[in-house]
Amino acid sequence: DAGITQSPRHKVTETGTPVTLRCHQTENHRYMYWYRQDPGHGLRLIHYSYGVKDTDKGEVSDGYSVSRSKTEDFLLTLESATSSQTSVYFCATRDPAAKNIQYFGAGTRLSVL
Amino acid sequence: AQSVTQPDIHITVSEGASLELRCNYSYGATPYLFWYVQSPGQGLQLLLKYFSGDTLVQGIKGFEAEFKRSQSSFNLRKPSVHWSDAAEYFCAVGLQTGANNLFFGTGTRLTVIP
Numbered sequence: 001d002a003g004i005t006q007s008p009r010h011k012v013t014e015t016g017t018p019v020t021l022r023c024h025q026t027e028n029h030r031y032m033y034w035y036r037q038d039p040g041h042g043l044r045l046i047h048y049s050y051g052v053k054d055t056d057k058g059e060v061s062d063g064y065s066v067s068r069s070k071t072e073d074f075l076l077t078l079e080s081a082t083s084s085q086t087s088v089y090f091c092a093t094r095d096p097a098a099k100n101i102q103y104f105g106a107g108t109r110l111s112v113l
Numbered sequence: 114a115q116s117v118t119q120p121d122i123h124i125t126v127s128e129g130a131s132l133e134l135r136c137n138y139s140y141g142a143t144p145y146l147f148w149y150v151q152s153p154g155q156g157l158q159l160l161l162k163y164f165s166g167d168t169l170v171q172g173i174k175g176f177e178a179e180f181k182r183s184q185s186s187f188n189l190r191k192p193s194v195h196w197s198d199a200a201e202y203f204c205a206v207g208l209q210t211g212a213n214n215l216f217f218g219t220g221t222r223l224t225v226i227p
Contacts, residue, residue: 004156031213033214033215035217040219041219042117042119042203042217042218042219042220043157043203043205043215043217044217045214045215045216048214058214090156090157092157094213100145100147100162100164100207100208100209100213100215101147101159101162102215103159104149104156104157104158105156106155106156107154107155107156
């Protein structure tokens with residue numbers, strides 16, 4: 001357990017509104033990731049970070065942005081939420097010393113109406 | 114491009130029966146391989162991993178998996194399933210380069226009947 005806290009755990013919002021999801025870790029892991037989980041797709045990578053202010057796109061990055069101003073926090077922002085972004089969002093962290101093992105938070109369930 | 118296939122969307126087994134969940138991957142080199150388990154409403158928990166060496170790896174909760182390079186497979190097994198094993202299981206491939214991103218299969222939902 002890498003001490004990962006996601007907030008909020010549940011959110012309902014309306015189409016067109018901005019939404020920010022927060023991931024906080026206590027293990028000082030260098031790498032952090034945002035995934036979305038949808039039925040029939042498993043988990044797909046949205047964005048990841050390899051250090052403070054260092055981020056890159058994943059497989060499904062359109063419509064999302066991220067920021068990492070501190071090692072412990074990784075924010076995912078939906079600038080203008082759409083119904084297709086209704087999903088469960090997971091944050092993960094990785095310690096390079098532990099090879100490729102990623103540790104996951106409990107998830108945020110987002111509904112865009 | 115890398116991909117992970119879990120051909121079984123849903124499997125139902127009786128408590129005490131053996132279990133095998135299939136996973137095939139496509140990747141140009143030997144990847145890191147993982148099985149994660151997700152209980153309802155929870156995050157993903159690592160069951161086991163393969164990086165190199167012995168192709169039969171042991172994990173938590175009595176699970177094991179075998180890496181077969183010739184078949185590009187990494188199947189998960191358990192000799193005797195318990196009711197608490199009911200969950201969704203994800204196979205994942207990890208790249209050995211760059212940010213070591215993970216690519217997940219679509220998951221297999223396991224139902225355990227008494």
